[in-house]
Amino acid sequence: MTSVLRLCDVSVDYATPAGPRRVVDRVNLGLDPGGTLGLAGESGCGKTTLALAVLRLLPRTARVRGRVLLNEQDVSQLTWGGLRAVRWAGASVVFQGAMHALNPVRTVFDQIAEPVRVHSVERPAVSALRERVRELLERVELPPERARAYPHELSGGQRQRVMIAMALACEPSLVIADEPTTALDVVVQAQVMDVLRRAVRERGAALLMISHDLSVLAGTCHRLAVMYRGAVVEQGETARLVTAPEHRHTRELAAAFPTVGDAGSRHVDGSAGSEGRGNALLSARGVGVTFVDRSRTRTRAVRNVDLEVCADETVALVGQSGSGKTTLARTLLGLCRPDTGRVRYRGVEPGSSSGSLREFRRQVQLVAQDPTGALNPRHTVYEAVAEGLRIHRDVVGEAERVRAALEAAELRPAADFVGRFPHELSGGQRQRVVIAGALVLEPAVLVADEPVASLDATVRGEILELLLGLRRRRGLSVLVITHDLGLAWSIADRVAVMRAGELVEQGPVERVLTEPEHEYTRALLAAVPSLPRVVD
Structure with missing residues (x-):
């Protein structure tokens, strides 16, 4: 069988003032038609660099050694025209940050129509493009009317589906998905993940999926390769790697x-914080928040919430994106005024x-979700x-x-x-700087938004x-x-579950997450990816 992708002793060096710096070291991997390969490893281990080398998307400071064979063609030997023909049609990429990868001023x-236009032998008719875009949107389970939307009008999951539709537009033999579900x-x-798996399976394409989360890869890929400091340190069948890693x-x-x-995943005593129960530092009572858009449409983002x-x-x-969690947090911080109810501190x-x-x-400090956006790049x-x-105005010392x-x-x-x-x-260091900026005022409460x-x-x-x-150390x-x-289970004493602006369930973590009473909590738990237990 002809391989879709073969990496033969591939190494990548970046030119730096101190000399070449190797970020990928002698990697050998293969992927057959219809195959699924997960590439796992920490940030900085070389996963994305290796993936970008497949389509020669690396900067000029990068030097690739070894052979990258895409459908038995040596990518390094392709002319610019040949490379242009391979991109989208031979192999395509679902990039990590859909909001950054999509053009904010284009619908x-x-x-989605752009790669179809570029790779058509003859200029397609507008009606044919509309039909093709409609078909692709339906394949990724988006309504056809979303074709008129701009990226900022879509949710994170919808934007990611648009990226998948673009990647499938020219029916490539290889789809590279780089952290497609992060955040x-x-x-x-x-x-x-279900959309991506089904779309690839139906067309018989191969999938190379990159992630730092083994549980996500284990549920999608038949084979895994683990990278560490630029080298593949282990590869093989998924079932073997996740249960008996070497x-x-x-x-x-x-x-x-x-x-x-x-x-073993709990890092707090289940009784911690119980002495303070009833002695609320920060509380919300009957809090509701409504937004009104330009068309005067009212959206009830938070509804009658009691939390302390x-x-x-x-x-x-906890809750899905759009459930009102961040709006409630902003209200607790005094950054958003409630329509109803009260927020109290002590x-x-x-x-x-x-x-x-x-x-x-x-006294109540925020740790923002995106440290890159929270920090001024000039400071x-x-x-x-x-x-x-x-x-x-407290600069003494x-x-x-x-x-x-x-x-x-x-x-x-x-x-x-400094x-x-x-x-x-x-x-991780940027996130620590954001935390340090909150700690410097010696607050009593930290509000950490997706830290x-x-x-x-x-x-x-x-x-x-x-x-x-x-x-x-600081109480x-x-x-x-x-x-x-999983984060809630690991470090929290109590958990509150939010859906459509309402708290549907709250209580001790051990009870809510092991014996949930509300069907929404059970649905969230059922969607959590998991790994089989590792055999010692």
């Missing part, structure tokens, strides 16, 4: 994601004056952390307090980080350990907003 129709909630993630790094990846119901965060307690607020409503709001926000780490002190906050966020020694800019940091959604397995574990350590209370039930 869904224009973007999607468990239900949408399951839907997107390499230490494969075992670490398999153990990195907590399993709901597994006592007590002293020395971690509460997880039993007192924050005033509406700038002075009282400033003092309230000093150093020192300036980012010191910003809160300056806003609150600023340098020492910034250093202490960085050390508390485990950026040690702080002197190595002069750096965000682009000089890893994703590990875009981080790989190892870094995710480090950030969770950091949050748990801060609670132990911080934490409200974690997440779509990840």
Whole structure:
């Protein structure tokens, strides 16, 4: 059988001022028609670089050695015209960040139709393009009228489906999916993966799927390859790799994601925080929030919510994207005014004056979801952390307090980080800077909005350990907003489940996530990908 893809001793070096830096080292992989191969590993291990080498999408500073054979054609020998013909038609890519990969000023129709136009021998008629786009949208389970939408008018899952439709537009023999479900909630993630699996299977295409999450790959791919520091350290049948991994790094990846119901994945005492119950630091009572758009349409984003965060307690607020979690968090932070109900801190409503709001926000600090967007690219780490002190006009001992906050966020020694800019940091380090910026004001409550959604397995574990350590050392209370039930199981004392703006269930984590009462909670749990237990 002719292979769709063969990588023969492929290495990639990047030119740097200090000399060549190897990021992919002598990789050998193969993929047959209809085959599915998962490429697993941490951020920075070379997964995406290897995938981009297949279609020569790497920057000019990269030098590829070895042979990349796509449908038995050596990609390095293709002319520009030959390479242009192979892209989309021979192999296509579903990129990681759909919002960034899609053109924000072009409609869904224009973007799906573009590869069809480019690869048609004759210019297709508009009616034929419309029919083809309609067919592709239906294949990825999107209504045809979505063709008129712009990317910002779609949800994260819908944007990812548009990317899949584009990738399938020219019926390629190979689809490369690079972290296609990162930061999607468990239900949408399951839907997107089902769409991708079915679309590839129906057309007999091969699938190369890249992820740091072994559970996602295990549910999709027949074979797995694990990369570590640029090299493939283990590969084989999925069933064998996830149950009896041989390499230490494969075992670490398999153990990195907590399993709901597994006592070994719980990192807090189930009774923690119980002494503070009834002594709420931050609470919402009957809170409702309504938005009105330009057409005067009213959307009830939050409905009659009662929620509290007590002293020395971690509460997880879980639910799908669009369920109202972030709107509720913004309301608790005083960034959004409720239509009904009250928000209280230590039993007192924050005033509406700038002075009282400033003092309230000093005590209740936000850890934003996207550290790259939260940090000013022109500000150093020192300036980012010191910003809160300056806003609150509390700059006495600023340098020492910034250093202490960085050390508390485990950026040690702080002197190595204060002069750096965000682009000089890893994703985990940027998230720690955001946490340090919240800690510098010594708050009583942290509101962490999806704090590990875009981080790989190892870094995710480090950030969770950091949050748990801060609670132990400083007595911080934490409200974690997440779509990840494994995260809630791992670090929370109580969990509140949100759907369509309402809390449908809340209580101790052990009860809600092992004996759920509401059907929506059961649906969320059923959608969580899982791995078979590793055999020691």
